[in-house]
Amino acid sequence: MNIDMIRAAALRARGHVRQTPLLSSPALDALAGRRVLVKAECLQHTGSFKFRGGWAAVSALTDAQRGAGVIAYSSGNHAQGVALAARTLGAPAVIVMPANAPAVKIANTRALGAEVILYDRATEDRDAIGQAQAQARGLTLIKPYDEPEVIAGQGTCGLEIAAQAAEEGITQADVLICCGGGGLTGGIALALQDGAPGLRARPCEPAGFDDVTRSLAAGTIQRNAQAEGSICDAIVTPQPGDLTFPIMRDRCGPGIVVTDDDCLRAMALAFHHLRIVVEPGGAVALAAALFHPHTVQGDAVIAVATGGNVDPALFARVIGTYPGL
Amino acid sequence: MNIDMIRAAALRARGHVRQTPLLSSPALDALAGRRVLVKAECLQHTGSFKFRGGWAAVSALTDAQRGAGVIAYSSGNHAQGVALAARTLGAPAVIVMPANAPAVKIANTRALGAEVILYDRATEDRDAIGQAQAQARGLTLIKPYDEPEVIAGQGTCGLEIAAQAAEEGITQADVLICCGGGGLTGGIALALQDGAPGLRARPCEPAGFDDVTRSLAAGTIQRNAQAEGSICDAIVTPQPGDLTFPIMRDRCGPGIVVTDDDCLRAMALAFHHLRIVVEPGGAVALAAALFHPHTVQGDAVIAVATGGNVDPALFARVIGTYPGL
Numbered sequence: 341m342n343i344d345m346i347r348a349a350a351l352r353a354r355g356h357v358r359q360t361p362l363l364s365s366p367a368l369d370a371l372a373g374r375r376v377l378v379k380a381e382c383l384q385h386t387g388s389f390k391f392r393g394g395w396a397a398v399s400a401l402t403d404a405q406r407g408a409g410v411i412a413y414s415s416g417n418h419a420q421g422v423a424l425a426a427r428t429l430g431a432p433a434v435i436v437m438p439a440n441a442p443a444v445k446i447a448n449t450r451a452l453g454a455e456v457i458l459y460d461r462a463t464e465d466r467d468a469i470g471q472a473q474a475q476a477r478g479l480t481l482i483k484p485y486d487e488p489e490v491i492a493g494q495g496t497c498g499l500e501i502a503a504q505a506a507e508e509g510i511t512q513a514d515v516l517i518c519c520g521g522g523g524l525t526g527g528i529a530l531a532l533q534d535g536a537p538g539l540r541a542r543p544c545e546p547a548g549f550d551d552v553t554r555s556l557a558a559g560t561i562q563r564n565a566q567a568e569g570s571i572c573d574a575i576v577t578p579q580p581g582d583l584t585f586p587i588m589r590d591r592c593g594p595g596i597v598v599t600d601d602d603c604l605r606a607m608a609l610a611f612h613h614l615r616i617v618v619e620p621g622g623a624v625a626l627a628a629a630l631f632h633p634h635t636v637q638g639d640a641v642i643a644v645a646t647g648g649n650v651d652p653a654l655f656a657r658v659i660g661t662y663p664g665l
Numbered sequence: 666m667n668i669d670m671i672r673a674a675a676l677r678a679r680g681h682v683r684q685t686p687l688l689s690s691p692a693l694d695a696l697a698g699r700r701v702l703v704k705a706e707c708l709q710h711t712g713s714f715k716f717r718g719g720w721a722a723v724s725a726l727t728d729a730q731r732g733a734g735v736i737a738y739s740s741g742n743h744a745q746g747v748a749l750a751a752r753t754l755g756a757p758a759v760i761v762m763p764a765n766a767p768a769v770k771i772a773n774t775r776a777l778g779a780e781v782i783l784y785d786r787a788t789e790d791r792d793a794i795g796q797a798q799a800q801a802r803g804l805t806l807i808k809p810y811d812e813p814e815v816i817a818g819q820g821t822c823g824l825e826i827a828a829q830a831a832e833e834g835i836t837q838a839d840v841l842i843c844c845g846g847g848g849l850t851g852g853i854a855l856a857l858q859d860g861a862p863g864l865r866a867r868p869c870e871p872a873g874f875d876d877v878t879r880s881l882a883a884g885t886i887q888r889n890a891q892a893e894g895s896i897c898d899a900i901v902t903p904q905p906g907d908l909t910f911p912i913m914r915d916r917c918g919p920g921i922v923v924t925d926d927d928c929l930r931a932m933a934l935a936f937h938h939l940r941i942v943v944e945p946g947g948a949v950a951l952a953a954a955l956f957h958p959h960t961v962q963g964d965a966v967i968a969v970a971t972g973g974n975v976d977p978a979l980f981a982r983v984i985g986t987y988p989g990l
Contacts, residue, residue: 361686363708366749367776380708382940383688424691444937444989451692451990611980612769615707615973617940648940652989655936656981664769664977665776 343534346495349396362504365613372633375640382648390421396493397482398425406431411479413466416445417647418484423454436470442651485523486581494524498531512538513638516625518646519543519552520575522584529591542593544628546572551579553595571600574621596635602627608662622647668859671820674721687829690938697958700965707973715746721818722807723750731756736804738791741770742972743809748779767976810848811906819849823856837863838963841950843971844868844877845900847909854916867918869953871897876904878920896925899946921960927952933987947972
């Protein structure tokens with residue numbers, strides 16, 4: 341893994357991956373006590389940053405591999421990202437999804453032309469299912485984060501952050517990233533190290549699923565005690581990846597842990613003040629920026645809003661429950 | 666009014682007005698039967714395109730005028746646009762707002778440091794109130810649409826549309842615009858005429874408040890029968906402006922009229938597929954693109970989502986009521 345792979349992924353992404361805007365609001369600045377800039381990856385194609393990695397991985401395949409097809413396992417956002425990339429690039433796609441993933445994500449994945457195989461997250465192992473399908477059908481497995489091309493694709497988000505922060509006059513800041521397996525955090529950390537060394541990547545996680553934060557503190561990979569039960573379903577993984585952990589360990593600042601309530605409040609504030617739709621797992625970094633300002637350094641903070649695929653009933657409850665300020 | 670004023674406004678806007686993205690989704694393309702590109706002005710500062718006109722008008726004042734202050738009357742979005750522009754440029758701001766405007770818009774205008782004066786939309790004349798206040802206090806009145814600098818500022822949105830459409834390979838298309846008094850529609854029409862002559866501006870309005878559509882058809886200014894009662898409160902005006910009407914008459918295609926129900930369905934689809942928050946009046950053009958496709962010409966259509974300042978209870982009801990497809 342190196343910056344050249346990220347630059348190559350950015351070249352292949354041109355005209356296909358959306359450059360997402362860096363949003364802000366005086367109300368959020370006042371709440372956090374510093375400038376808050378939100379990288380709105382919820383506005384990416386398929387509603388999350390995962391399209392970046394999906395595009396990078398599928399576009400890196402040989403024609404023969406693309407013709408045979410791809411397979412991915414995902415709680416939903418990686419599924420949609422791979423499905424749209426595969427359809428656009430002419431590859432059949434099989435997606436292995438947990439049966440209890442949000443209905444909207446399963447429906448959207450099917451609408452993108454993928455074949456969906458459901459599994460039970462509590463009792464079955466998605467890696468085993470994915471690898472078995474891949475072997476039996478000659479499909480190329482595209483892992484959600486522990487995969488160099490996927491990390492390179494997510495890293496293109498970091499290239500954009502470096503350029504957009506410079507345009508805003510920001511050269512020193514923490515960049516807060518909602519973190520699951522570490523593909524996005526690792527990719528951004530690599531991109532920033534090269535293009536904006538004053539910007540520091542920091543993983544943000546929901547309480548009870550803070551494997552990356554504990555792994556970084558310990559210097560070795562730590563696991564979560566439970567596999568499910570977070571409202572931040574999109575970013576829950578058992579532990580950091582074997583590839584992503586050393587990348588993060590060598591380049592990231594300490595992790596930040598937020599409560600579920602912090603995430604829901606951040607979703608409501610993003611609705612009111614940025615007019616974007618953010619899912620709970622996509623609001624973790626903004627929650628850290630707004631409600632844990634003492635853990636952050638500098639006059640400005642950048643938070644990546646990683647996804648916006650949320651069931652409408654939950655979103656309606658959140659904006660009906662939490663205030664605008 | 667000419668293209669040079671729009672270019673000058675764009676220069677003054679640089680680094681202050683946000684270039685909003687052109688969003689899209691395969692699901693919306695399929696629904697409309699052609700490519701649908703959404704210019705997301707709900708992501709503009711203060712949540713609507715009105716910041717463009719506010720910035721253009723306040724930044725064009727002399728130092729003495731700015732020091733004395735500005736006044737605007739508005740159902741909410743122009744209010745917030747002028748208030749933020751005035752605060753950033755160091756001018757005191759007084760805003761005259763209808764007492765029955767959405768609470769969130771009144772609160773946001775006050776939060777931006779403006780003095781708010783409320784009036785009764787059914788019985789009082791906001792022009793008279795605004796002009797009386799302006800004379801008594803030495804304030805410069807910034808009208809919401811029938812004002813050259815405001816039209817020039819809104820026209821900067823058209824410059825962006827011309828450039829972004831060209832990047833997408835689109836040279837022939839209808840550009841649908843939620844239309845009240847015609848400041849945005851007129852400004853975009855002027856910008857497109859110069860920079861993208863294959864793009865045709867078309868005003869979109871809610872049923873019962875289709876004064877611009879009827880005026881264009883008749884060739885002379887027509888009034889609405891009623892002054893209020895639309896869910897599209899942000900874009901209801903009594904009639905097209907004296908300045909904006911001839912601009913639109915000479916450059917726009919026919920208007921398109923949509924129902925309130927069309928707007929609410931379009932809001933829900935923008936939530937699901939674009940992950941943006943759009944208010945009812947801001948969804949009129951997208952509603953026309955999605956539900957009145959036979960009135961539009963070409964392989965692609967561009968719809969401006971003009972604003973996203975919506976009361977959370979209404980938004981929750983809409984996404985709870987209307988489906989994702």
